Amino acid sequence: MSFIPTGIDQHKSGLTAPATIRTESAKLVRAGFIPLVDAAVLIAASEFGFAAREGIQIDLVKDVSWANIRDRLAFRQFDIAHMLAPMPVAAALGLGSNPSPAIAPFMLGRGGNAITLSVELYRRMQEKAGLAGHEDALTNAKALKLVIEEMRAKGEALPVLGMTYPFSSHNYELRYWLSAGGLHPEEDVKLVVVPPPMTSDALSAGAIDGFCVGAPWNMVAVSREVGRIVAVKEDIWPSSPEKVIGARPEWAEQNPETLSRLIVALDRAAAWCDVSDNRRELAQILAEPRYLDVPFDILHRVLVGQFTTDPNGTERTVPEYFTFHRQGANFPWISQAQWIFSQMVRWGQVAYSLEAHRQVASAFRPDLYRNALGSRADIPVTDVRIEGNAEDDVFIDGATFDPEDIRGYVASFPIRNTGSGTTNQSDV
Amino acid sequence: MNAALSIMIFDENRIRAAIIEEGLREAGHTHVVVLHDIVGLARQIEIIGPDVIVIDIETPNRDMLEHLFQLTRSVRKPIAMFVDRSDSLSIEAAVEAGVSAYVVDGLRKERVKPILDMAVSRFKAFSRLQQELADAKSALEERKIIDRAKGILMKSRKLSEDEAYALLRQTAMNEKKKLADIAQSVVMAAAILGS
Known part of the structure; x- marks a missing residue:
């Protein structure tokens, strides 16, 4: 593939928007996305000329549900899509109502999620556990447990918490946080699905008592004085896989050059998004009605990690709230697809089997990522690693994930939903 | 074995839902339920156990349904109509018209197709009507x-x-x-x- 070397040569200087645009007719790539900050790399690739320089025109189509994204990708209305990392994994396992295969050759960066509770529920936690307001995420989870124990004792209705999709990082991260604090996500709270743009309204209407969702919706809830942020993704597991570029396997097979060039364009766009000086411009584009349609100020604060966590003005800075490119943030680790699988097993969405274990590995495609970008210092040479093992990349409960021993890993959690666990048989 | 199919229409647009409902009744379907509001949808699905759910593709609430189907203990798991690709033209027409549907797994295709075709043509007629009004x-x-x-x-x-x-x-x-x-x-x- 002759176009690759030119791409690699220019990587070091690839931090500014490219000025030259290919003159030959561009290859059209139709891409579905959901209006969330983590679609930034895809949007930037299209808006700031990175795709054009690779001879690609990205036709961005905004959609309203992950189910639509999945179905439109499967049914050839899209070639690629902004997807939840667990979606290709679920498809590989035949889970969900339309398990059409999708492959993930590129991760759209790290970070972005947070857990927000209603101000009322948080105030009760403060009272019960003596929280001052700057406690860490685990302390907050334990405080929630104290409140829920009291609710049970008084016969009150248990909290209802929203997330975005059954196969989502939000579902698994919310469950991980709750269970790290000693709460069972299916017995101590009720989990429901709430579309991200509706989370603030649902919270203010009292339909839910909290949610785990991507940016900017947590900040929106705080700015509307209905929500209190109690944990961000980094608190639960910084490397936790978030969104991916999903492609239809036949399309990827039939258009290997286009896919490679697309990965190069996304790689450069991601590097550009990572430069802090560019985040203002990025926030401006994302704020537009055709993309997120959210005030610039909120997006900018989210992108630079300046949080107001509480309507009372409590601030928190999370400098790495979004990592779009650094530290191999776009590399699709097979061990991360396997971690997603481990959580599906943990919560009873699928039973463990060797065959399933193997199928999962086909969902993430580090080989396609490397093919497009060649060898580079920041591109890992292995596809699998022990997760949560690095000093700056720990799970909230201190566990590490060894993909060689998924059954042992799942069994090590005191709270889980597998038949042999300490709790009831799964009804997930 | 030819028991009447139970059909649920979920559409926040009441007029369009009414148009589809009327079409299905005219075609002889007697078990048709129309819902406009996401509140209570889960319970209705549980009580009625529809064979076919027709849903507007533009509602973000599809993700809520996906969650619901994951939770259900029932063996009658609904699947997206897109799963059966043998009739890709009619699926394409459905997506373009803005219809999506869930069908209980195992239900014979010939029984479902007329229902979907009906929904698609009524959805199209509705958008035509809207366009004419706008014009x-x-x-x-x-x-x-x-x-x-x-x-x-x-x-x-x-x-x-x-x-x-x-x-x-x-x-x-x-x-x-x-x-x-x-x-x-x-x-x-x-x-x-x-x-």
């Missing part, structure tokens, strides 16, 4: 603005109605613009100049 509305708006422009010209240039119209038309032709656009400019200019 009619904008035609009315255009006529109003042209009338106002004529009035302004008649007053300021002391023209007859026919002459004012001819002037607008001639200007539109010279400028290669729509008559309504020229009329809009006249009205705007008059507002700015205070005539």
Whole structure:
């Protein structure tokens, strides 16, 4: 593939928007996305000329549900899509109502999620556990447990918490946080699905008592004085896989050059998004009605990690709230697809089997990522690693994930939903 | 074995839902339930256990349904209609029309297809109707603005109605613009100049 070397040569200087645009007719790539900050790399690739320089025109189509994204990708209305990392994994396992295969050759960066509770529920936690307001995420989870124990004792209705999709990082991260604090996500709270743009309204209407969702919706809830942020993704597991570029396997097979060039364009766009000086411009584009349609100020604060966590003005800075490119943030680790699988097993969405274990590995495609970008210092040479093992990349409960021993890993959690666990048989 | 299928329509647009419901009843389907509000949808699905759920593709609530189907203990797991690709043309038509549907796994395709076809054609008819309404509305708006422009010209240039119209038309032709656009400019200019 002759176009690759030119791409690699220019990587070091690839931090500014490219000025030259290919003159030959561009290859059209139709891409579905959901209006969330983590679609930034895809949007930037299209808006700031990175795709054009690779001879690609990205036709961005905004959609309203992950189910639509999945179905439109499967049914050839899209070639690629902004997807939840667990979606290709679920498809590989035949889970969900339309398990059409999708492959993930590129991760759209790290970070972005947070857990927000209603101000009322948080105030009760403060009272019960003596929280001052700057406690860490685990302390907050334990405080929630104290409140829920009291609710049970008084016969009150248990909290209802929203997330975005059954196969989502939000579902698994919310469950991980709750269970790290000693709460069972299916017995101590009720989990429901709430579309991200509706989370603030649902919270203010009292339909839910909290949610785990991507940016900017947590900040929106705080700015509307209905929500209190109690944990961000980094608190639960910084490397936790978030969104991916999903492609239809036949399309990827039939258009290997286009896919490679697309990965190069996304790689450069991601590097550009990572430069802090560019985040203002990025926030401006994302704020537009055709993309997120959210005030610039909120997006900018989210992108630079300046949080107001509480309507009372409590601030928190999370400098790495979004990592779009650094530290191999776009590399699709097979061990991360396997971690997603481990959580599906943990919560009873699928039973463990060797065959399933193997199928999962086909969902993430580090080989396609490397093919497009060649060898580079920041591109890992292995596809699998022990997760949560690095000093700056720990799970909230201190566990590490060894993909060689998924059954042992799942069994090590005191709270889980597998038949042999300490709790009831799964009804997930 | 030919028991009547139970069909649920979920559409926040009441008029469109009513049009689909009517079509299904005309086609002899007696078990049709229409829901407009996401509140209570889960319970209704549990109680009714529909064989087919027709849902507007533009509602974000599809993700809620996906969650619901994951939770269900029932073996009658609904699957997205897209799963059966043997009839790709009709699926394409459905997606384009904005219809999505869930069908209980194992249900014979021949029994479901007429229902989906019906939903698709009614969805299309509905968008046509909407387009016609929008066109009619904008035609009315255009006529109003042209009338106002004529009035302004008649007053300021002391023209007859026919002459004012001819002037607008001639200007539109010279400028290669729509008559309504020229009329809009006249009205705007008059507002700015205070005539």
